[in-house]
Amino acid sequence: MKLRGIILLGMVLLLACGTQAQQKVPGYRGKKHSLFVNMFSNISFAEQYRTSQTKINFNTRFSAEYDLVVGRPLSLGLAFHSLKTGSDYLGGNPAQITHLEILGYGPGVYFKSHPFFKNGFISPLGAYVKGELLTLIYRARDPQGKLDGSGNPLMAGRFLALVPMLAIGNNHLFWDRVFLTYAFQFGYPIPKTITLSTDFPSEVDDISDKVRNRLFGHLGMNVKIGTGILLF
């Protein structure tokens, strides 16, 4: 948890510096502060443990962002993500775990660069490249609420994953206030060691792998669509 504290401190410092730096930048007609609400969706093809290998599965994730323009080509922001994903796998031994649910949330800090600002895309508008570091706190559990032999929820546990993410997207503004934003996002979750409580200790490694895979599947490639409001 020490790492999480350092990251959070870093985020606050970054934004504080940003606030200082943004005195002379235009923003959108002088407005530099915005709020966004986004939905991410990823398509899981042929999930390893699904009955049908061809079934397409959509997963969703949500985030809220506070965006601050600090330069003609640059915005800094804070984000809060929440996700829920899962993995079904059938077949094999019926006594084995058939469902896995991952619930996560966590803050992220990002910068949004408008590398084409000389092409008229001035922050916060137009095409951008976004780099984000998400500190994801997640739980992996059995969705049925089963308890293990000690009476704890099966596979209960809170874990931390650092997720560096990269996105390319575009911001449109309507009526001088309302944003429409869309992006493609790529993430690479780096989960810390996962320890799970299970009735089947021999499966811990297997489940850990599945959790890792599932997180990667969920955060690896996303399509984002969101809306926002330009505050002041």
Next chain:
Amino acid sequence: MKYRLILGLLLVGIFLQRLSAQNWDHYTPIQASGEIPAEFLSLSSFKFAREKENLNPADHHSNGKPQEDFLLQSQFLIDELLISGKVLFNDPLSLYLGKVADKLLASRPELRQELRIYAVKSSSANAFATNNGIIFVNTGLLAQLENEAQLAYILAHEIQHYLGKHPLNQYVETIRIDQGAGMFKRQSLDERLLAKTNYSRELELEADLKGLDLYLESAYDPAGLDQVFDVLRWSYLPFDEVPFSREFLQTEHITYPESYFLQSVSGINPEGEGEEEGNNHPSLNKRQAAIANRLASLPKSSKSHNLVGENEFKNAREMARFELSHLFYQQREYQKAIYNSYLLGRDHGHNLYLQKNICQSLYALARYANARHLGDVLQASSACEGEIQQLASLLEHFTDYEMTTVALAHTWDRHLEFPQDPDLDSLVNALLLEMVEHHGDFLDRLYRESPADSLPADPSNGDPNGKYDKLRRNRENEKYGEKGYIYSAFVGMFAHPDFRLRLENAKASFNQTDSTAHLTFRERKKALRKARKEGKSLGTDQIVMVQPLFQKIDRRKEIPVRYIAGETGQRTFTTMLSENAEMVGLGLNLLEVSRLQTSQVAEFNDIARLNDWISDRFAHDEVGGLLPPDQAEIDRLVQKYGTRYFAWTGTLSLTEKPNTYLGCFYLALVYTAPLGVYHLLSPSRNTLYFTLVYDLKTGGIALANLASIGAGARYDLMQSNIYDTLLRIKQKPG
């Protein structure tokens, strides 16, 4: 009492005569005056709608689309010309043209009412009529005419184009031919081209003959009228053919070698230039013959060639000729400008306007020579006809340092003649700087070798008439051969204390300011471009924006320019400029013709002047811009608008067919498939937004904002860019 009244009337008469007569010694370029005609200010889309209503319903059934297309395009193009500042109104030339039209149409007042006649500042010898009754007569044509009757006939010819709706008919016919309608269906491309040319000739001949009928209704004498075709035939030549004096550009200390001049000049092509190639006025011989035949059948008349008056004609023609000097200069035709001023100078002596024109042309030639771009602006003597060949021959013999030296020597002499003129003063300084920058060593050597009696006592000079100096000079003369004459060019100038002071200032100025002196011309241009790009902010509270531009082009359409959408966009664009300037707290003065009141002719002329200025800047990009020909006028604008910063801004939105390559690429990357579909279905859009802020005092770019946006002219992106630009203009650097 009676005598007093007569004396009073006489005085008023003299005063009015002086008022109307042009003062050639202090000639100033002609400008529009009085009230701005309403048609200059009203919206093009509004005029188009009105014209559309006037279309013949019977014709509309079969040719409706081409007719509407023509009206749309012609209306917007005509309006573009009207607001360009090239078209004059209530000026001496347009008023004179109006008087000739009055005389021509004395028996048809209702027709006269329909017509508006304007003079256009253009060196090409042309006149043209529009579908809605405007007749434009170029100063280039007026300058060539021999008498008022010829002008009246040209007006009659153009009036027939208007009455016969020739511009509209020609457009519709061209479309029909291109589309292969009716009898053109099975014709080859060559046959179609021929058909178009023939139709054009038919219309010209019709306008000639019917124009003659109209002319004969007037009190103008038709005798010798067919000679007007000679004027058209040789209109590409200067207005007169006079041997070019070899002494013209010589000074007390410069005598050009004989070899710089031609033994004799080539003759004039008896058939004129491109006789059969012109599209609008083909086969002048045939047309001339047709008119001559008609004239031969007419009885002799006692009518006059000059109904308005010979003096008034000559006065108007002289003005047009004076204008030509400036127009040739603007069009970078410096030989023609010098020769034109030379011709006028024979009657007007050392006229300041003409002398300045010659000096400016020489200065421009020197700049181009030093930038190794002289070939861009100098016509080879072999390509010239007539007496102007001598001037071309002389100029093409000059090397870069000769050109600069000659320009400087000539301008210095004119400066001594007109010491109060600020433009000549600036030209001398600019040429000295040019000399120091490009030929510093040459200048130093000349200074060293000037005869002792022309230099101030300076022990460091040594004895210029000493043995070794003489030998050195002989060696130089042998080395440079016929170029040796240029060594004496500076003798008189070096003797002048003011000149020496200016020279020292030029050297100091060059050493201080030009940190890029060691760079090549190309490298310096690159450095300048980089500096322009990096320009962060300006720090001014007041700015003038001149005639903002907004244009939409859709390449998928038959008529790519979206005129009406562009006009609507233009209004939105200017509103955005005003709103954002208010938000930023920047004092913005929008100079736009459509926002002017009829009484604001001064502002109309200011826009025209500024348009000329910016055209001039762009025209000389290879040499990094020239000194404006009338800095005093520019200074007046700076004072009038309370700022030295003037901006030109605009948006160009381009729509093209969908980008299928990009679409397929996105489709292939499964995840981006929706984007691929979007790219395959929606057109490709690009928008160019630019703002160039110029410092009118220095002529340099103070701030540039150029964005090529990979999207349509989106409202939010436009607002964002405009705000950003205005903020940068307002914010102080650092």
